[in-house]
Amino acid sequence: MTLALAQGRPGIVAVCSAHPLVIETALIAARDAGQPILIEATCNQVNQEGGYTGQTPAVFRAGVLAIAARAATGPVLLGGDHLGPNPWRQLAAATAMERAGAMVEAYVRAGFVKLHLDCSMGCAGEPAAVGDGVAAARAAALAARAEATATGAGLPPPVYVIGTEVPTPGGAGADEPPLTVTAPGAVAATLEAHRDSFAAFGLLAAFDRVIALVVQPGVEFGPLGVHAYDRDAAAGLAASRTDLGGRVFEAHSTDYQTPGALAALVADGFAILKVGPALTHALRAALYALDSFAGSSPSSLPAAMERLMQADPQHWAGHVRDPASWEERHAGLSDRIRYYWTLPEAEAAVSALLARLAGWSIPDLGPLRGAPDAGSFLRQAVGAVLAPYLAACAGSGSTAIR
Numbered sequence: 410m411t412l413a414l415a416q417g418r419p420g421i422v423a424v425c426s427a428h429p430l431v432i433e434t435a436l437i438a439a440r441d442a443g444q445p446i447l448i449e450a451t452c453n454q455v456n457q458e459g460g461y462t463g464q465t466p467a468v469f470r471a472g473v474l475a476i477a478a479r480a481a482t483g484p485v486l487l488g489g490d491h492l493g494p495n496p497w498r499q500l501a502a503a504t505a506m507e508r509a510g511a512m513v514e515a516y517v518r519a520g521f522v523k524l525h526l527d528c529s530m531g532c533a534g535e536p537a538a539v540g541d542g543v544a545a546a547r548a549a550a551l552a553a554r555a556e557a558t559a560t561g562a563g564l565p566p567p568v569y570v571i572g573t574e575v576p577t578p579g580g581a582g583a584d585e586p587p588l589t590v591t592a593p594g595a596v597a598a599t600l601e602a603h604r605d606s607f608a609a610f611g612l613l614a615a616f617d618r619v620i621a622l623v624v625q626p627g628v629e630f631g632p633l634g635v636h637a638y639d640r641d642a643a644a645g646l647a648a649s650r651t652d653l654g655g656r657v658f659e660a661h662s663t664d665y666q667t668p669g670a671l672a673a674l675v676a677d678g679f680a681i682l683k684v685g686p687a688l689t690h691a692l693r694a695a696l697y698a699l700d701s702f703a704g705s706s707p708s709s710l711p712a713a714m715e716r717l718m719q720a721d722p723q724h725w726a727g728h729v730r731d732p733a734s735w736e737e738r739h740a741g742l743s744d745r746i747r748y749y750w751t752l753p754e755a756e757a758a759v760s761a762l763l764a765r766l767a768g769w770s771i772p773d774l775g776p777l778r779g780a781p782d783a784g785s786f787l788r789q790a791v792g793a794v795l796a797p798y799l800a801a802c803a804g805s806g807s808t809a810i811r
Contacts, residue, residue: 420675420802422795423447423659425490425685427454427462428750431692432473434791436482442799447523448473449488449683452495457515458508460496461724462751466512466519488523489516490683491575492551495530502532506547510554517558517567525570525623525659526551541602544573549606552615566615570659570681571603572623590642591624593649600653621659621681626674629662630686630742632730638670640677647677657681664690665742668797675801682802686744687794693739693746695790696759698774699783703765711739713758717749724748 424435424446432448439446454460455469464472470487477485492513494505509528516524528547531539539547548571559566574591599622607616626643629636640647650658657680663671664687671682700710718725718738725745729737739746749755766783773779780786 418444418802420680420682421445421447422798422802423449423488423490423681423683424688424795425449425451425683426688426747427464427469428689428692428747429472429476430787431685431688431791433476433480434788435688435795436477436485437480437788438792438795438799440480440482442803444799444803445484445486446799447486447488447681449490449523449685450521451490452492452509452512452527455489456496456512458496461748466516466521470519470521486523487519487521488525489513489521490525491527492516492524493526493528493530493547494532495527498530498532500533502535505532506550509547510551513551513555514558517555517564518562520564522565522567523570523620524552524555524567525572527572527575527623529573529575538573541573541598545571545599545602545606546609548603549610549612552607552612553610556612556615566618569615569619570621570623571599571619572621572659573599573602574625575623575661588625588627588629588636590627591646593645593652596622596624596646596649597652600656619656621657622653623659623661626658626660626677626679628660628666628670628674630665632728632737632741632743635665635742638666638674640673643677647679650678659683663798664688668800671797671801680802682798684795684798686742686747688791689747689750690740690742690744691790691794692787693744695777695787696762697739698777699766699771699786700762702771702774703762710758710762713754714739714746714749717752717754718746721749 426432427450435446450469454462455464455466457465459465473485494509497505497508526548528544529538531537552569555567574595604616607613624646626638626646627636628638658678659681660674660679661683663674663682664684674682697711725738726732728743728745729741731737763783771780771783771786777790780789
């Protein structure tokens, strides 16, 4: 399975989430829209050591395929995001890269068809960003591991996404510097550095399977709000796609962009639209609305989530402006609460809420439309966020993704 399923459409949606309901909603929405969709896992979420979800790539794949089978959604395209040394960047580079290589092997063996190779971050004793040359050499080394693994396992070789000007895995922090749109010259330098590094490893055939570059088109979200897409500011970057040899741009952190901005991004060559936190942000809002509708109590869902977040603040500390703000922790656009939904206590609290609402029809709750049952209400809330992404990537015409 390759991204050939995206032929004839200007773009493809990449959903980056480990939440089962989000994945189910995305697969059903794509099926109903007649479009392919990518389900992606990040290096911090899912890796050979379990990641923060406790899932290896094989476990994640099995879960997604089980959801797809239950929902009768058809083929599944899996991608790995930010695959590189990031989870182990506090270690020496050689050690971190060895573990990154093991992670890439695990992703390939599990049947992930699209690998974003991200070696842009420094390891112990290195600058925060290592630059094109080092990042490209390390990405090529990981591609060599991926190619050898696919060959040894008799699997189709993966396609790759590269890029050194990538948003921070997990989202912007509270002290994130101002955004700068990637310069066209930087695109050319990144492509050349990776071509040279792949060639040094004897991987020019693999380089031909580089389908996209991650760049910064000027979109981001965080505790300070949303950076909206500015077509004029990104015009030079968008024009540089004619020099990519048929490749496209992959846009990260497109969460909370308007439908018009998403359509403009795809039209301008940012053909892979990544979204994740906005989907779980909508899910959290719908769950809390259901909790209020069901009747709050000391054991309510928000109280349970607050206990979990306070017990382990590592996932939100540094990503909120005011650490004392309940609103920012639970409902901020950074959606740091998404790191806690897979904990057993959170899953038990959600299950208890849905059990209380079994057999109930859900009315309109604030801006959220009612539904015949709680599950439908949750899927509807997530689907409303996903709909403009699918709309932006719909249509026919020239092939945007090789």
